[in-house]
Amino acid sequence: MAHLALYRAWRPQTFQDMVGQQHIVQTLQNAIRENRLSHAYLFSGPRGTGKTTAAKVLAKAVNCERGPSQEPCNECPSCVRITAGTVMDVVEIDAASNRGVEEIRDIRDKVKYAPTEVRRKVYIIDEVHMLTTEAFNALLKTLEEPPAHVMFILATTESHKLPATIISRCQRFEFRRVPLEEQTARLREIAEQEGMNAEDPALAYIARLSDGGMRDAVSLLDQIASFAGGNVTLEQAIDATGGLPSEQFARLATAVRDGDVSAVLQEIDDMMKAGKSADKCLEQLMHYFRDMLLAQLAPDASSSSGRVADPSDLRQLAAGFPREKLFGIIDTLNRYQTEMKYAAHPQTMFEIALIKLCTASGETPSVQEGSAAGASAGGAQAGVSSGEVSKLQARLADMERKLEAALKGGGVAGGSTSGASASGGGRSSGVSQAPSKAPRVRVKLDPFVAAHDSPQSKELTAKWPQVLQRVKEERVTVHAWLVDGEPAAYADGTVLVAFRNTIHRETTERPANKAMIEGVLTSVLGKPAEMVTTMQKDWQEALASGAGASREEAAAGEELRLVPEDGTEPAREPIIEEALRLFGEELVVIKDD
Known part of the structure; x- marks a missing residue:
């Protein structure tokens, strides 16, 4: 994040200050009280959840001049100097920039010497998954049998990249995402202490946006407070973070429900003119429909289930969408989000995704309206089963819709004359043959x-x-x-x-x-x-x-x-024969699907 000053000022200095990690705090405090400390710890979990902070608090607790104690006093020379990072026996290493075997060999050579300033040497290796294979091998023996005066604390966001031999030699603690309620309460406390006038909806929005990371939440609060001059409102929080108001998502969702392509394109155009990113807009829209689904399936769920908007504001809009429709929308948006990563024009992909949703929402009535004609056509085919009749109804209704659109445009729907001449009329849109029945x-x-x-x-x-x-x-x-x-x-x-x-x-x-x-x-x-x-x-x-x-x-x-x-x-299927009878050979083309 761009602003970290407020986070540094409010960074936890004791175990009690840590938010959302009570299970880890209690375990570490009990280990200190009972003198059952391990020689190596592995702190893993999402970014901004307090892994490195917990490592520094633990280093202070075991080296406090009034301890070892369950909480560092933060007043003795050892605690003050460890906080400032000036104690040579407490070493913090960034494995992302010191990942080679030489750096680890240097640690291995120095651990044999007793500490000179505090009670215990502590090595904190951040982003440990970035170490090379050779570096892990060099660290392995030291982790297995370190001197009694040494403690290793490894921190990582990607524990699956660590060798099993390293993990098995550490006590592992999994840091969790901080719950939204605890984040919001902590942000409110910080805002009051800093003299900010922050609205509760704005704090909840910041907490949702941080995705469970307390560091990101505090940094966002600092950034928005700087933008808003100390008066943090929901509108200012949305503007400062480049987000979109829930009202705009509601208008998009309504347009998709009504199949209003013009309204969808106008909303997208407004987003792009406001400088928004197409991929971020699609991602937030997908979360909005996800919130609508949760508001429909779990209306009594807590507000922590919301991400882009509070579920209580979505229930009325969600009532207009069938459950299967919401699942289909989320699936479509997710697929287009994946393809957008490789697209040269993300805005076009965004537009196509929403137009597809509008078109899909408008196809169901067309099938229903054409069911009578489809049923009569299906009944005319002798010896066709009820299942085949249903398929015939759907396909003929779809063909009628495409044919009507094509005739208005002056050509065959989806047709390609060049494709017909080059391949014997086998690649234009029309009746689709099942691959299993097509001859080789x-x-x-x-x-x-x-x-x-x-x-x-x-x-x-x-x-x-x-x-x-x-x-x-x-x-x-x-x-x-x-x-x-x-x-x-x-x-x-x-x-x-x-x-x-x-x-x-x-x-x-x-x-x-x-x-x-x-x-x-x-x-x-x-x-x-x-x-x-x-x-x-x-x-x-x-x-x-x-x-x-x-x-x-x-x-x-x-x-x-x-x-x-x-x-x-090739032998023709009954459905093809019926289509040829209804529309004539000039208008029906066949493709291998």
Whole structure:
């Protein structure tokens, strides 16, 4: 955080001052009273929960001139000097910047010497998980059998990165996130002592924003007090931290519920004009819907369950959302938040995520309205089961909606004429065939063999690194699959990619992944491009044998088609036959999903 002055002034100096860690405080105090101190402790837990502070208080308690006592007096020379950091026998090491084996060997060489200023040598190693493997090995023997006058206290936020041999030689204490009520009470006490006029909603907002870290909460209070001139209100706290008021989230949630895309885009535009970050806005919106879900499922839960807004303010809005709808919204926002990390334009991803939510909320009535037409169409198909009729109703209703939108726009919904010509009409939006029922197909390699050495194929090979980079920027997971393939040839607007691994090929061929790759190919090559795939061994065999076709035939424009391996035409499903009967072959196109 930017402001730490107030935290330094209010940093706990005794065990009693620590907030939210009573279980650890009691254990350490009992160990001091009964003289059962360990030679090594491991303090782990989230940032800002008091790990390093507890280590320093423990160092003072065991070295206090009036002790060892359960609480340091903070008045004797030893306590005062340990607090100031001027005692040579109490050493605090930052493992993030002193992580090598040489630093640990230096400690190992010095622990044998008795302390010169206090009763016990104490080594506090902060962020210990940053040590190298060699450094851990050097520390291992010292931790196992240290001299009686030495105590090690290791602090870390990522205990899972420590070797098991290190953990097994320490007494481990897990620091917890500080409860919201305790944080708020502590912030109120600090504000009163500092003469600040702080509203309770503002203090609760600061506590929620700190995510259980007392250090972050006090630092935020200092920052907001500086911004507000000592008068801390909720509005000023939101402005100072770059947050969004709950009213704006409520307007967004209402627009999503009503399927109002215009209102959603206007709210997003207002956020961006105010200098907000798209990824932070999406994250806070996801927490807002999470709070709505909790307000619906657990209306009597304490206010500590809230993060962006208090649950009591959300119950009326939450009543307008079905429970399944809230689960779906949170899941969608979470997926888009993950993809936003790799997006070149986060604001666009934010807009698409909310537009998708609006569209999803508006599709249910359309299906209901079209159920009657779907039922009559399904009944016309002889021998179709009730389950198939239900699927037919839903699919036909969706087709009617898309067809209506396409006719208003002057074209086939989701269609691609270039895709139809290049692959025999097999890649445009329309009726989707189930993959399990589709016949196994292969690509005719003759035209690609003929175009193997063409200028277009050489251009494709030269620009392939650029294609891979663009795919990586769009979606890094797809890039991980696509790198297994190599560009084989470019013919008649279609790119052939040869794969070494079947799994990589099949994953790349998934409709969403394939559509994204084809978009990148079109952008990089500067002309429409579709993608088909094959295995490298099949491609090498085709090159070696010439694929049984002459270059003249390929140059004459032989159509690139996906055909079944037995040479027969694929059998059509009943639902496809019914769609063709209802709409005609001109308007229905089929894609392999």
